[in-house]
Amino acid sequence: MAVDRRRLLADLERLTNAHGPSGSEGEVERLMLELFGDLGDGTWQDDADSIVVHFKGHSSAGGIAVVAHKDEIGMIVKRVDMDGRVRVRPVGGLHPWAIGETPVEILLGEQSLAGVLSIGSKHVSIESPAAALKEGGALTWEAMWVETKLDAATLAARGVRPGRRVVIARHRKAPWWLGEDYVCGYNLDCRAGLAMLVASAHELAATPPAQDTWLIASSEEEIGGLGAVWSVGQVPASTVIALDVVPVAAEYQTVNSGDPILPCKDRAGLYHLGVVDHMTELAAGLGFGVQTAVLTSYASDATLAKAAASAARAVLIGYAGDNTHGFEICHVDGIVNGARLLVAYLGTPLK
Structure with a gap:
């Protein structure tokens, strides 16, 4: 089962450079619509802002929804202090110690404002915020701010207000490589999943799936799988397969x-054992193995959708990642083989 590795990695680079914090995912949406093009039998954006591509199968019974999320963890403006310090809080599971002091962008519609997520000078005493950190204290969002070197009035005039999204600066999001096998970046969760989704679309356009299939680039996964819960529930799919970092x-x-990693359980529910076993056999036929896992501090679009009764079966094809929700490191073959496994399953799904 072939997947165009070069095209997948080119798509991944474009996707990792795009901004898409939860609830403000327009840049990624436009890119996904471009990458999907006219590959499917129908493409639309639903009321949850998910991008849906339908591929007609040889059978309309027991359809399959495949989901990868568009959004990335980020920040949101809580308030602007009188001195111009922009106070932020996380959207999704972003920890301040995972990114530290770093260039950021405050998103203002089609434009953005440069800033630096800051804690202040370190050559200080207990009178300054950084002093507690020097003594081993925990780094919290309450201690940090975005510095723009603009005053509160100027920031207001530029459109900075509570609710604006803040993301890691674009130049920090380009893929970083460790040799030829490991790709690294801040939002491989879940841009690699989106690249897998597009790669599978190319294969399904050439060879239709066994059952009706919907490829869904979902919204707001990082804050509870909200897009998938809605979007999967709007199509007649009995099985939902998530693509995500594990x-x-x-x-x-x-x-x-x-x-690839095929989890059997996470905090939101169980994954379908029969499908896991069937995918294990398919992977062996493709020349690679699988890993199974029981996860705790984790949930996917698949188990969240199943828990909401949007589908009957949940499955996750995961690509392994170090430093999840930080500067992630992923083996490229895990991503490519995950896409190959998905396409193989869509051709010969479990009955």
């Missing part, structure tokens, strides 16, 4: 390799 951790016995 953490590398000793407690899960997962490793960063070319073998």
Whole structure:
């Protein structure tokens, strides 16, 4: 089962450079519509802002929805202090210690304003915020701010207000490589999943799936799978398959390799054992293995959609990642093989 590796990686680079914090995903949406083009039998954006591409199968019974999310973890403006410091809070599971002091952009419609997520000078005493950190205190969002070197009145005139999204600066989001096998970046969760979704669309356009299939680039996964819950529920699919990063951790016995990860359980529910077993056999036929895992601090669009009764079966094809919700490191073969496994399953799904 072939997947165009070069095209997948080119798409991934474009996707990682795009901004798409939860609820403000327009740039990624436009890019996904471009990448999908006219590959499917129908493409639309639904009321949850998910992008949906339908591929007619040989059978309309027991349809399959495949989901990867558009949004990335980011920040939101809580308030602007009188001195111009922009106070932010996380949207999704973003931790301040995972990104530290870093260039950011405050999104203002089609434009953005440069800033630096800051904690202040370190050559200080207990009178300054950074002093507690020097003594081993925890870094919290309350201690940080975005510095723009503009006063409150100027910021207001520029459109900075509570509710504006803040993201890591674009120049920091380009892929970084460790040799030829490992791609790194801040939002491989879930831009690699989106690249897998597009790669599978190319294959389905050439060879239709066994069952009606809907490829869904979902919205607002990072704050509870809200887009998938709605979007999967709007199509006649009994099975939902999520594509997403899965953490590398000793407690899960997962490793960063070319073998996709097929979780069996996460905090939101169980994954379908029969499908996991069938995918394990398909992977062996394709020449690679799989990893299984039981996850705790994790949920996917698939289990969240199943928990909301939007689908009967949940499945996750994961690509391994170190430093999840930080500067992630993923084995490229894990991404490519995950896409190959997906296409193989859509051709021969579990009955």
